[in-house]
Amino acid sequence: MTVTVLGAGSWGTTFAKVLADSGQDVLLWARRRDLAEAIATDRENAEYLPGVRLPDRLRSTSDPREALDGATTVVLAVPSQSLRHNLTAWRGLLHPDATLVSLAKGIELGTLRRMSEVVADVAGVGQDRIAVVSGPNLAKEIAAEQPTATVIACQDHDRAVALQRMCTNGYFRPYTITDVVGCEIGGACKNVIALSCGMAAGLGFGANTLATLITRGLAETARLGAALGADPMTLSGLAGLGDLVATCSSPLSRNRTFGERLGRGETVAQAQAAQHGQVAEGVKSCSPIRELAARHGVEMPITEVVHRVCHDGFHPGEMAGELIGRKTKPER
Structure with missing residues (x-):
């Protein structure tokens, strides 16, 4: 099973590395083709995480169709104010039973919606299929494999536990909660x-x-x-x-x-x-x-x-x- 991470900035790339280091096969989508190709060739995202070698289990692409083909866990790692625009373009490619995981931290301009509410609105899915990751997660420290903990919040506790198992490793310790509102605020x-x-x-x-x-x-x-x-x-x-x-x-x-x-x-x-x-x-x-x-x-x-x-x-x-x-x- 492949986990897809949409967004190859510093946090998206780092979280993809966390998943790969936890034993998952990960496909990382980058908006720019040149960045996706550089990651694949050099095993490094020199633009956002210079000097950090990326695991062999992490692949990259700039094709959203390839990225989302059959993906049952989709991590959304784009900025909060561009989440709606990006997800609108991707929603027709989403697996009907996919778990959607938001890494974005913000409140949407205009609608005043939290990110999980934006995901539910655009993708047309229930809140029980949406998870949020938050905590003291400075990307460069985690990419350097310095110990940290985080929180995975989802109204469906079993889904949160499944995600917890997918990203637990020797330097990254996730906890679970069901309070999505508190996590996002x-x-x-x-x-x-x-x-x-x-x-x-x-x-x-x-x-x-x-x-x-x-x-x-x-x-x-x-x-x-x-x-x-x-x-x-x-x-x-x-x-x-x-x-x-x-x-x-x-x-x-x-x-x-x-x-x-x-x-x-x-x-x-x-x-x-x-x-x-x-x-x-x-x-x-x-x-x-x-x-x-x-x-x-x-x-x-x-x-x-x-x-x-x-x-x-x-x-x-x-x-x-x-x-x-x-x-x-x-x-x-």
Whole structure:
């Protein structure tokens, strides 16, 4: 049985490697033919994971028909805001009983839907066939086989367990939960909080500020999760706190790095150009997350400030005064 991974960026390629190292035959789809051919020839994705040898069980293609032919497990590893467009093109090629696994972390612009909701809408499948992977999963560290854990969330627990078995190996330890909502809210909101932490670092602020933003960022993420029906325990676990700490703290985090550039005085356009095609999901997701929070009457002050910096011309240097100057209140 072959597992298909659609998307050959850093995380898609890394997850394909995880699956292959766990004993699966994996077919990795790349949008560009030259990239697919280079992966096949060189056993390396030099564009996104230079220096990492890819397992022999991992094959590559740029033909979506070849990629999806007979695939009963399909991993969607494209950016959140392009998921609908890509999946619309692929849905006629999907196996009727395929398990669809989302690696994307974000909230869709316009519809305010979570990624599993986008998948259900476009593919016309039930939520019990859709799984979500989230956790402290910085791609380059995992590709280097540094130990990490993750969460596989699916309403169908047996399906989550089957996926867990498919991607367990000596450096990658997956846990299962059924709380898809909490898993996705944690994954989407942590990108926005990481932008704020990067901005703070770029402004020269230290560990106290970082800890404050992480902790209060978790609080506002938990408030939104609760409003949407998430289990609070999910957001205190790997898909919440774990992912948040890794993304807010590491220079490998695209969102953290993007925010740091803004804090040092670069414009959004300049910071985007410096990313060399790597997507900082929080830049776009902060807007629909803000709208989703407003729709449910949830206060998310850090998300509000990040949105204003990224989209309204608000200067990162005003961020501290905006947040510290808010009306005092009990912590809980």
